[in-house]
Amino acid sequence: MRTEKELKDLWFKFFSEHGFKRVDGGSIIPENDPSVLFTTAGMHPLVPYLLGEKHPSGNKICDVQRCIRTNDIDEVGDTAHLTFFEMLGNWYLGSCPKEEMIKLSYEFLTSKKYLGIPSEKLAVSVFEGDEIAPRDSETANAWEKAGIKKQNIFFQNKDENWWALGSGVGPCGPDSEMFIDTGKPKCGPNCSPACSCGKYLEIWNDVFMQYKVTKPGEKAERLANPNIDTGMGLERAIAVLNGVTNIYETGILKTVIDFINSKAEVKYLSSEKATRSYRIITDHVRSAVFVLGDYRSVKPSNVGQGYVLRRFIRRAVNHARNIGLDRKYFADIIDLFVDKHGDDYADIKANRQQIKDAFDEEVEKFAKALEDGHKEFEKVIAGIERHKQFAKEGEVVENIISGKACFRLYDTFGFPFELTKELALERGYNVDEEGYKKAYEEHQEKSRVASAGQFKGGLADTSQASARLHTATHIMLAGLRKMFGDDVYQKGSNITPERLRFDFNLDHKMTEEELKTLENFVNDVIKQAIPVRCEVMSYDKAKKSGALGVFTNKYGEEVKVYTIGNVSKEICGGPHAQNTNELHHFRIIKEESSSSGVRRIKAVLE
Numbered sequence: 035m036r037t038e039k040e041l042k043d044l045w046f047k048f049f050s051e052h053g054f055k056r057v058d059g060g061s062i063i064p065e066n067d068p069s070v071l072f073t074t075a076g077m078h079p080l081v082p083y084l085l086g087e088k089h090p091s092g093n094k095i096c097d098v099q100r101c102i103r104t105n106d107i108d109e110v111g112d113t114a115h116l117t118f119f120e121m122l123g124n125w126y127l128g129s130c131p132k133e134e135m136i137k138l139s140y141e142f143l144t145s146k147k148y149l150g151i152p153s154e155k156l157a158v159s160v161f162e163g164d165e166i167a168p169r170d171s172e173t174a175n176a177w178e179k180a181g182i183k184k185q186n187i188f189f190q191n192k193d194e195n196w197w198a199l200g201s202g203v204g205p206c207g208p209d210s211e212m213f214i215d216t217g218k219p220k221c222g223p224n225c226s227p228a229c230s231c232g233k234y235l236e237i238w239n240d241v242f243m244q245y246k247v248t249k250p251g252e253k254a255e256r257l258a259n260p261n262i263d264t265g266m267g268l269e270r271a272i273a274v275l276n277g278v279t280n281i282y283e284t285g286i287l288k289t290v291i292d293f294i295n296s297k298a299e300v301k302y303l304s305s306e307k308a309t310r311s312y313r314i315i316t317d318h319v320r321s322a323v324f325v326l327g328d329y330r331s332v333k334p335s336n337v338g339q340g341y342v343l344r345r346f347i348r349r350a351v352n353h354a355r356n357i358g359l360d361r362k363y364f365a366d367i368i369d370l371f372v373d374k375h376g377d378d379y380a381d382i383k384a385n386r387q388q389i390k391d392a393f394d395e396e397v398e399k400f401a402k403a404l405e406d407g408h409k410e411f412e413k414v415i416a417g418i419e420r421h422k423q424f425a426k427e428g429e430v431v432e433n434i435i436s437g438k439a440c441f442r443l444y445d446t447f448g449f450p451f452e453l454t455k456e457l458a459l460e461r462g463y464n465v466d467e468e469g470y471k472k473a474y475e476e477h478q479e480k481s482r483v484a485s486a487g488q489f490k491g492g493l494a495d496t497s498q499a500s501a502r503l504h505t506a507t508h509i510m511l512a513g514l515r516k517m518f519g520d521d522v523y524q525k526g527s528n529i530t531p532e533r534l535r536f537d538f539n540l541d542h543k544m545t546e547e548e549l550k551t552l553e554n555f556v557n558d559v560i561k562q563a564i565p566v567r568c569e570v571m572s573y574d575k576a577k578k579s580g581a582l583g584v585f586t587n588k589y590g591e592e593v594k595v596y597t598i599g600n601v602s603k604e605i606c607g608g609p610h611a612q613n614t615n616e617l618h619h620f621r622i623i624k625e626e627s628s629s630s631g632v633r634r635i636k637a638v639l640e
Contacts, residue, residue, distance in 0.1 A: 036275045038120075038268055038285050042098055042378075044149070045122045045266075048142050054124055055091040059099035063330040063339060065607060071339050072102035072325075076123035077263050082609040083127050084205070084243065086259045090570040090592040096124035098268070100324055100379065104342055108478075110317050111310035113280040117346070118321040120268040130244045130260035133176040139212065139240055139264070140180035149275065153181050155215050157234055159227045161196055161208035162189035167245055167254040170195075170208040177210070186215075188226045197241045197263075202250045205243050205257060212238040214274050235274050238266045282313050286374040290316045290367055299358025311353035318346040318353075319364065319393075323371045326389040327382040330526065334396045347396045348403075352450045361397055365390050400448060407449035411457055414439050418463075433462055437469015444470075445477065499531035501609040502617050502639055505566055505598070506556065507536050509614070510635070511582070512602040513555035514538055517548065523582070525632050533623070533638045540633045544625050556620040563615040564599040571595060573605075581605050 046056050060079025062072055073079065076099040083089040099121045109115040126135065142148045143156060158177050163169030174187050198206035213227045213234040221231035243261040245254035273281045282291055291312055295302040302312050325332060325343045334344035354361060368390055376383030414435055422431045435458055443449035455465050507527055515522045518540060526537040544552075573593050577583065581595045583605035596610055597603045611617060619640045628634035 035284075036272055038272055041268060041272060041275070042122070045098070045142075046096065048138075048148055049096040049124050052138060054094045054096040057089075057091050057095045057097045059097045060607075061330045062100045062102055062324050062328045063332060065330070071342060072104070073099065074101055074103045075099070076101070076121045076265055079607070080125065080127075080263075082607065083125075084261050084263070085609070086128070087609055088568075088570070089127055090594050093127040093129065094125070095127070096122075098122050098378070102321055102324070102342075107345075111313045113282065114270070116269060116281065116317050118317065118324055119270075122266040122268055122271075124264050126262040128259045128261065130242055130262055132173055132242055132262075133179070135240055135262050135264070136173065136176040136210070137180050139238060140177070140182070143212065143238070144181070151214065151275075154183070154186075155217075156182060157186040157188065157213045157215055157227055158182055159188045159190045159195050159211045159213070161210075162191055164192055165253070166192070166247065166251075167196075167208065170210070170242075173208065173210050173242070188228075190226070190228055194228050197243065198247070203247050205246050205261075206254060207242045207244045207257075207260070209239055209241040211236055212240075216279075232279070235270075235279070237271050237274050238264065240264045282316065286320075286371065287316055289374070290319075290370055293367065293370060294357075294359060294363070297359060297363050298354075300356070308357050311356040314353045315350045315357075315359070315367075318350040319367050320371050322346045322350070322393060323368055323382065323389055324375075324379075326392050327372070327379070327385040329381040331385065331388070333392060334399075344396060347393060348400050348448045351397055351400055352453075356452075364393060364397065368393065403448050407443055407447035407453075408457075410443060410447055411449070411454065414443075415461060415463070433464060435463055435465045437466040437471070437473050440465055440470040441473035441477070444474075499639075500529050502611045503529045503531075503534040504606065504609060505596075505611040505614065506617055506620055506637065506639060507534055508596060508598060508602045508604050508606070508610075509556045509559045509617075510536060510552065510620075510637070511538065511604075512559075512598075513552045514540075516555065517551060525628070533636055536635050536637070537628045537632050538635075539631055541631060543627070544633065549622050549625055553620060553622055559598070559601050560614045560617045560620060562599070563613055564601065565613050566610050567597045568610070569595045569597070576605050579603070 050056060059076070060073060064070055064073050064078050070078065076097065077084060079099065080089075089095060100118070101121050102118050104117055106115050107117055110117060140153075143151050144153050160173045160177070161167070161170040169189070174189070177187050178184055195209050195211065196206065197209050198204070211227065213236050216233055216235060218231065218233040220233060221229055225231060225233060227234040227236070241263040243263055244257055246257050247254050269281045269284065269287070272284045273279065276284060278284065281287060291302060294312055294315060298312075300308045300311075303309050322343060325339065325346070332339045332343060334340050334347060336344070350364070351361065354364075369386070372382055372386045372389070376386075382389075418431065418433065418435070425431050435454065440451055440454050443454050444451055451465075451470055455467075458465050507524075507529070511522070511524055522538055522540065524536065524538055528535040570592055571579070573583075576593050576595050579595070581603045583593075593605045594607065595603060596606050598614060617639050620637060621640055622635055622637045624634075624636040626634050
């Protein structure tokens with residue numbers, strides 16, 4: 035059986051031999067891309083470099099990136115879907131040598147030194163072309179030249195083989211996906227990797243980011259600085275390489291499933307419902323571990339990343355109830371994941387107890403919410419009974435809890451629909467299941483629309499506005515240290531194209547006078563029109579030079595240091611303005627407490 039570690043080691047060995055520099059993956063909480071809640075792909079931490087900034091490790095790099103995707107959260111529980119996964123990636127930054135990348139892809143897949151997959155078992159897909167961009171014959175020819183038979187090269191449409199931002203505007207390009215032919219018979223004469231028949235299983239994807247679209251529907255233009263971005267999902271690749279179609283039968287996922295099976299009252303595979311619960315618990319606890327343990331950790335809440343985290347934990351608790359798993363075993367499951375992933379992700383290991391404490395605190399809050407949900411359930415029943423009591427003559431009031439009421443119990447109190455249904459039946463009531471499904475689907479659609487809207491920014495929106503705000507945080511920190519001393523450090527930040535949010539240690543609420551002094555300091559630096567200088571150097575040299583740095587476990591061997599005259603010198607991944615005069619005018623809109631001993635400033639540039 036292939037293991038996750040073996041595949042990672044092979045990946046880095048192969049690409050290192052071919053001149054790619056290994057770099058550390060980024061946070062699971064995006065730093066340079068405000069368009070998504072979580073890092074959903076290996077490209078997100080590299081946004082500034084995909085836009086043309088120079089990477090400190092050069093223009094050929096490789097990594098493994100922790101990712102979370104929640105668009106398919108309702109599919110988790112089957113054999114293939116996860117919310118958390120690891121993505122193996124490699125990049126050409128500023129160039130797009132397709133033939134070279136395809137030759138490397140073929141070698142890694144087929145060489146006996148690496149994955150050793152027989153060439154005849156491989157199939158690939160390429161972009162067939164349309165009115166926006168031409169047919170990608172270059173990629174097809176490169177695959178045939180590398181060793182893929184012509185009949186195993188499939189031309190497919192934009193839905194299958196084109197990468198673009200959600201808005202359809204900005205950087206884009208064709209991709210080429212690689213599949214293993216399972217040997218299953220074709221589902222029909224037009225059977226291809228686009229089918230869902232299971233004959234072809236995807237293992238890797240090369241994205242050729244060589245175009246840009248300025249307006250929706252317009253013809254694509256060539257990018258001045260193209261890139262290649264590839265991604266291999268670790269868990270799915272391991273399953274494919276081991277000849278199984280169920281990702282939960284591999285690695286740490288199987289280890290956790292087996293542990294739960296030894297503790298739960300209802301056994302794994304005893305029913306479809308139980309099997310689904312086992313897999314949801316396994317996936318959701320791991321996702322919660324990575325969000326809580328990340329060096330940019332968030333806590334459960336009712337908004338943004340905190341809301342998704344809360345949903346992970348509460349869904350895990352619900353499904354533990356389904357199989358009779360005592361909640362005390364969550365701590366053991368967390369340990370299994372930390373023991374497995376801690377060597378690759380130092381922040382997960384360092385924050386083991388923090389993860390457990392925050393997880394347990396949310397479980398306790400959920401227990402209280404369920405108690406409140408029970409009370410609300412009783413109010414719903416009482417309302418129906420009152421309606422019966424005061425019904426007009428001839429009016430029939432049925433013992434049915436409306437779909438709207440069921441959904442409110444779920445959405446407001448986290449009260450599982452299955453629990454509402456169970457309690458209703460015990461009391462002689464039915465539930466409007468179709469009405470609940472309709473309300474739930476409407477809620478999902480609103481969430482999808484909001485998510486799509488959030489993704490429309492992507493690479494394009496992080497360029498100018500975010501770059502200026504990044505620079506503003508450096509100047510602001512310099513001002514805070516001048517006012518309150520060199521013991522003041524950044525404790526966290528979040529930047530969107532509209533505003534900055536900056537956390538720092540301070541033992542008091544800032545006065546109006548102090549806030550005005552800070553504003554004046556930043557605006558004075560802006561007026562001085564100081565160039566922002568970027569240098570690439572070793573991490574040790576950067577620290578010796580006096581550069582400030584936070585979250586030190588995230589830095590690689592080489593870092594970028596941004597210097598603003600005699601005002602500021604910081605290690606940072608960027609992006610940044612080239613001169614302070616680009617910031618125009620800085621204004622603080624709010625100062626508040628973030629946590630004990632930590633203050634938070636929100637500010638804008640006008």
